[in-house]
Amino acid sequence: MTLLSVRDLTKHFPITGGVMRRVIGAVRAVDGISFDVAQGETLGLVGESGCGKTTAGRAILRLIEPTSGEIFFDGTDVRALAKEPLRKLRRKMQIVFQDPFSSLNPRMTVGASVREGLTIHKLAEGSAADARVRQLLEEVGLRAEHATRYPHEFSGGQRQRVGIARALAVEPKFIVCDEPVSALDVSVQAQVINLLQDLQRAHGLAYLFIAHDLSVVEHIADRVAVMYLGRIVELARADELYAMPLMPYTQALLSAIPVPDPDAKRERIVLRGDVPSPANPPSGCPFHPRCQHPQKDAACSAIVPPLELKEPNHWAACIKQLPTRISWEEQQSAGATRPPERIVPVRATA
Amino acid sequence: MLAIRWLCAAALIAALCAALRRFAHGSGRTSRARVVLARYASHPSAVIALVALIVLYVVSAFSPWLATHDPIEILAQALANHPPSRELLFGTDFAGRDVFSRVLYGTRISLSVALLATSISVVLGTAYGATAGFIGGTLDTVMMRLVDAFLSIPRIVLLIAIGTLWAPLSITSLILILGLTAWFGTSRLVRAEVLSLKEREMVAAARALGARDLAIVRRHLLPNVLSPVIVAATLGVAGVIVNEAALSFLGIGIPDPTPSLGNIIHDGTPYLATAWWVALFPGIVLVITALACNLAGDGLRDAMDPRQVDR
Numbered sequence: 001m002t003l004l005s006v007r008d009l010t011k012h013f014p015i016t017g018g019v020m021r022r023v024i025g026a027v028r029a030v031d032g033i034s035f036d037v038a039q040g041e042t043l044g045l046v047g048e049s050g051c052g053k054t055t056a057g058r059a060i061l062r063l064i065e066p067t068s069g070e071i072f073f074d075g076t077d078v079r080a081l082a083k084e085p086l087r088k089l090r091r092k093m094q095i096v097f098q099d100p101f102s103s104l105n106p107r108m109t110v111g112a113s114v115r116e117g118l119t120i121h122k123l124a125e126g127s128a129a130d131a132r133v134r135q136l137l138e139e140v141g142l143r144a145e146h147a148t149r150y151p152h153e154f155s156g157g158q159r160q161r162v163g164i165a166r167a168l169a170v171e172p173k174f175i176v177c178d179e180p181v182s183a184l185d186v187s188v189q190a191q192v193i194n195l196l197q198d199l200q201r202a203h204g205l206a207y208l209f210i211a212h213d214l215s216v217v218e219h220i221a222d223r224v225a226v227m228y229l230g231r232i233v234e235l236a237r238a239d240e241l242y243a244m245p246l247m248p249y250t251q252a253l254l255s256a257i258p259v260p261d262p263d264a265k266r267e268r269i270v271l272r273g274d275v276p277s278p279a280n281p282p283s284g285c286p287f288h289p290r291c292q293h294p295q296k297d298a299a300c301s302a303i304v305p306p307l308e309l310k311e312p313n314h315w316a317a318c319i320k321q322l323p324t325r326i327s328w329e330e331q332q333s334a335g336a337t338r339p340p341e342r343i344v345p346v347r348a349t350a
Numbered sequence: 351m352l353a354i355r356w357l358c359a360a361a362l363i364a365a366l367c368a369a370l371r372r373f374a375h376g377s378g379r380t381s382r383a384r385v386v387l388a389r390y391a392s393h394p395s396a397v398i399a400l401v402a403l404i405v406l407y408v409v410s411a412f413s414p415w416l417a418t419h420d421p422i423e424i425l426a427q428a429l430a431n432h433p434p435s436r437e438l439l440f441g442t443d444f445a446g447r448d449v450f451s452r453v454l455y456g457t458r459i460s461l462s463v464a465l466l467a468t469s470i471s472v473v474l475g476t477a478y479g480a481t482a483g484f485i486g487g488t489l490d491t492v493m494m495r496l497v498d499a500f501l502s503i504p505r506i507v508l509l510i511a512i513g514t515l516w517a518p519l520s521i522t523s524l525i526l527i528l529g530l531t532a533w534f535g536t537s538r539l540v541r542a543e544v545l546s547l548k549e550r551e552m553v554a555a556a557r558a559l560g561a562r563d564l565a566i567v568r569r570h571l572l573p574n575v576l577s578p579v580i581v582a583a584t585l586g587v588a589g590v591i592v593n594e595a596a597l598s599f600l601g602i603g604i605p606d607p608t609p610s611l612g613n614i615i616h617d618g619t620p621y622l623a624t625a626w627w628v629a630l631f632p633g634i635v636l637v638i639t640a641l642a643c644n645l646a647g648d649g650l651r652d653a654m655d656p657r658q659v660d661r
Contacts (some may be wrong), residue, residue, distance in 0.1 A: 026647065058554070087560040090558055091555075094559075095554070095558045097554070099551055099552040102550045103550075104555075105569070105570050105573070106574070107573040107574055108569070108573075120560045120561055120565070166559070170559060170560075239525055270403060282415060298614045
């Protein structure tokens with residue numbers, strides 16, 4: 001059952017200039033993304049830094065006000081909500097942050113931090129709240145007596161657990177995990193991911209798991225969406241995406257994952273150049289200046305590729321990967337010289 | 351008798367310092383307050399300043415008890431401008447009043463005025479700066495340009511203008527005027543802190559939990575701007591004491607015959623060549639007070655430096 005439904009979500013940050021602070025342009029941080037998250041499902045959202053994945057996560061919770069688009073959560077139109085009903089709905093959608101240092105108030109004990117949500121939504125008071133805080137701390141793998149300590153007394157991994165307990169306190173159905181393990185040591189990363197999976201099973205939580213590390217997402221996500229320059233360029237079941245990436249960008253990302261075998265034969269696709277500025281994105285396909293697809297031609301810089309179904313439940317945005325709605329005639333009229341052809345590189349395995 | 355009283359005061363101070371040290375070096379896990387105290391204790395000048403402030407405060411609090419004479423009573427016409435002696439520790443002024451007792455009471459009044467005026471300015475400056483910083487936008491611009499306008503007027507000129515317009519000032523109105531002209535700097539400081547704090551993820555987390563704006567300001571922003579505000583307040587006390595003394599010195603501060611450090615100096619200046627003791631002793635106390643406030647403030651700033659504590 002669909003829990004969260006996002007349609008054509010955009011967030012443009014205005015660029016102002018001159019004495020009068022006129023708007024002279026916009027950073028298209030999120031540029032029309034659509035996806036669904038089912039109850040109890042994990043949707044991974046991956047992409048390079050600056051591709052808009054964090055902005056997307058926050059715009060869904062309206063921590064950043066979206067520019068346009070639709071967000072439906074559990075049948076409620078989130079964008080249409082006034083301040084007070086939105087405040088009430090927030091109990092159902094929570095967020096865990098990347099930085100375990102700045103996401104906790106250094107002046108509050110972790111018990112007080114976890115308790116905050118209980119007080120705000122009047123879920124428990126007095127000794128009942130104390131008991132609930134203790135239970136939550138134990139559930140995320142901390143000890144009940146940690147409640148009276150301050151954040152600076154904890155390690156990064158422990159603080160991240162506190163952040164998870166804080167989100168869990170209000171019994172949400174959906175949690176945006178905004179790179180929850182990127183700031184942690186690899187050994188601690190696995191512990192926190194396992195914790196998130198245990199909690200998902202116990203509470204039937206749905207996650208939007210934002211990450212820039214594909215190997216982390218492979219482990220936790222049911223489906224994966226790949227973002228590039230504010231757009232979703234590929235969306236598929238995790239195993240399918242890793243086995244047969246169709247968007248050349250995804251192919252390049254996957255080829256960059258280190259394989260723990262020095263003798264493994266692998267073909268690395270090295271992307272040239274930097275991510276273009278989202279204030280001035282390339283015409284046509286946003287990825288075309290860096291694309292390694294052998295059939296790339298002038299049409300790629302003229303036609304914006306739609307996110308289209310290439311395989312059952314596998315969407316990708318590329319007019320050169322077959323099948324495509326953009327006919328060869330149409331591509332030729334946009335200057336195409338090379339016909340579309342399905343190219344899938346062989347992924348090295350250990 | 352006097353010696354016993356002084357001994358009692360000294361014992362009290364010693365006990366206070368010992369308690370402070372025990373708290374700072376106490377066993378168990380480290381709380382933030384302990385870390386700050388331990389770091390403060392490692393600054394010798396700041397510790398001396400703190401002790402000096404405590405001494406000044408205790409001595410002035412017990413001034414009715416420690417004074418040898420009535421501070422406004424004229425002892426005898428013949429005793430005018432009497433030099434310091436065993437009986438009259440700091441001598442007498444032109445009217446024949448005991449300078450030692452006047453300095454004790456004067457310190458008490460100057461300190462009270464400074465503390466109350468600083469409290470007013472801290473509360474006002476924090477509220478103003480937090481409002482501007484948190485709401486932002488046009489309101490912020492308007493509010494801060496207003497502060498800039500006030501800051502562009504030298505404070506002492508502003509005080510003299512107000513003081514002469516409403517002369518003679520009662521102590522209450524003097525406190526109000528000193529407090530109402532001292533908050534501009536604090537509001538700027540608080541605004542800057544709030545601007546950076548509100549972008550922290552802990553504020554986003556509170557908002558995601560459904561916290562109201564007022565709760566975010568109260569629970570997450572204000573407690574975190576406290577350290578720089580305390581430092582600013584400590585430094586502010588020194589400024590207010592000096593300003594109050596300057597006003598009293600100019601004859602538009604605390605009305606005669608009530609003693610304050612400023613007007614005792616004012617009374618002594620015409621006789622500086624013949625009766626140097628009248629202006630010298632309150633002058634020394636004034637310098638010590640202002641210096642101690644500044645040093646303690648600097649020590650606090652170093653001890654509370656968030657770059658050293660937070661992570």
